[in-house]
Amino acid sequence: MKPTIKQVAEAAGVSIATVSRVLNGKDRVKESTRIKIQEAIDRLNYQPDLNARSMIKKETKTIGLIVPELMNEYWVQMFDELQDAFWPKGYSLILGSTNRSADRERAFLKSFIERRVDGLIIGPCFDTPEDEEALELLDRYSIPVVTLDPKNRAYDCMVGDHLQGATEAVQHLIRLGHRDIALLCGSSMPDTRELGLRNAFLLNHLQVNEDLIVRVEGPVNFQMGYQTTKTLLGRKMPFTAIFAYNDVVAFGAIRAMEEEGLRVPEDVAVVGYDDVQMASMFRPALTTVRQPIRNIARSLAQLMVEIIEMDEEERKRAPKKVISFQMELVIRESCGARMRQHGE
Amino acid sequence: MKPTIKQVAEAAGVSIATVSRVLNGKDRVKESTRIKIQEAIDRLNYQPDLNARSMIKKETKTIGLIVPELMNEYWVQMFDELQDAFWPKGYSLILGSTNRSADRERAFLKSFIERRVDGLIIGPCFDTPEDEEALELLDRYSIPVVTLDPKNRAYDCMVGDHLQGATEAVQHLIRLGHRDIALLCGSSMPDTRELGLRNAFLLNHLQVNEDLIVRVEGPVNFQMGYQTTKTLLGRKMPFTAIFAYNDVVAFGAIRAMEEEGLRVPEDVAVVGYDDVQMASMFRPALTTVRQPIRNIARSLAQLMVEIIEMDEEERKRAPKKVISFQMELVIRESCGARMRQHGE
DNA sequence: CTGAAAGCGCTAACAT
């Protein structure tokens, strides 16, 4: 069965301590015995037991990641990039997708604590007050936390600068001559997309058409974009552009408009958010705002490792940081920039 | 700092053995002490250390999952469903996305073995012969493996019946009157999509147009569908339908045809494969073949747990199973079924 | 019903 360090020691005719030494490569070992032991390791196909090791070292080299839903491409990319970023530092990720179930959320949290993760990354979750309690546990076990949720100010936080991103998106539309810009967003308040829109209008000394700001309860997805746009169209409220909460909402909006005989971007310009894979494949190719996911992931990994390596004292002293990342406007077809280049 | 069982024992005025008993709920403990201990646990916010526990129990309640790429929605869904399926059985998943790097592949394998996963699920990976070696390790550590790759017959395997799925897809096109059906697939041989196509033609006593079978080296994605279709169109090889390796390839093909002034499905019918989220949102909505991912995940979890619970003997005796799942043709707009209902 | 003690596989002093 599974070989242990003891078997390797026997096979090599040394004590387990010496085997441990070559395994960890720290203490010096005579070259000849080193080789002898290495041979035994190879012959037995020995792989050290990380769990046993972490009991002593008091570190599992594991980072927990809790995301709201993987069907949202953003979180998949984030996981991928985080995995890439932590790998060279010797950490593995364990992933929990809550699918927006509060129970799952707490269950993962518990599971991660039981597994003694060295650090925890949490996306936008834990809204309910009961969760505060769960999060206290993290403190009790002094597990470093970094969030990817701008709303949660209790921890270090990395997040795209959505105010800037949204502002740029809307500025772009305004520059293209649009004044009646519909905003399709979720019901969470305050919403940075909305703030960005208002900011852009302010910067241009323009008045926001409040009737075109639509906040929708429930899931923010294709269906929502589709339905909301249909409603908007039914209200006979004239608008020449749509700024959607995310790309998938934008797809829904475009679909709805096509069904009503409106053309994008000729009749209505559309800007999305996130730059999912499909954005460049969709027809019309979607103008959107891209998050620097790779940068976020790397900085996060960097910071996380720094915190992990601090002692209790330092952690207390270190101030909670909110690091925000520049968003990038990606101009494609759906905003009609090309055909409007000659001015409004 | 982190409370241990010892602290709980002290706080409750009992021995650690008794605390362990209430933790595991197996042995019987006097109700009064049970309560006393439970109170101590709650007060200290104690969470048992799973790693310590697994050392003794010789089980980590962890399943490793290795997938080729998460940017392919199929694998995301599979992860989600597997997580759901294993959760009630008390297992957590740890995920490795190799992004088609053989190094990563081996690294994950090693990492999972070191973490002493109770079972391993592997997608279509490990094609290179060097990997055989890595897989031997699994045997050495007698870690149960179930694959999601029909090519790998050395292990238990769960997989969609792609021959049936592809056959149905092409049968559908043939029924709609198509004879010149282009197939866009990868270069892996034997390819079930191709087999399915041939099978469908055979069943209808028709001749396959070999020139329309395109096997492409490299990644199978939107770009591939787009480029291949352009080439096909350039060759002036008449075809009235395309069966694409997967939905994203189909999107690329449709895009290419639209650019050449061809309409889908009026001029060319298209059938995809996988039924990704976007398939129903795309315009035209994609006719495609859906995998019963949830069923696959559940059966897999079931089987995995059965194997884990076997002893060495039983495992040897148990024959390797290949369980295949019925695929489902989802008819939407891109095949033109609706407008061709009245016959060819 | 509960406690004492052995030990899971490993690392880290402390000896030699």
Place this chain on the structure above:
DNA sequence: ATGTTAGCGCTTTCAG
């Protein structure tokens, strides 16, 4: 340079 030993936090006999 290497071996001996004491744990890490927990479960599980074996006594009592």
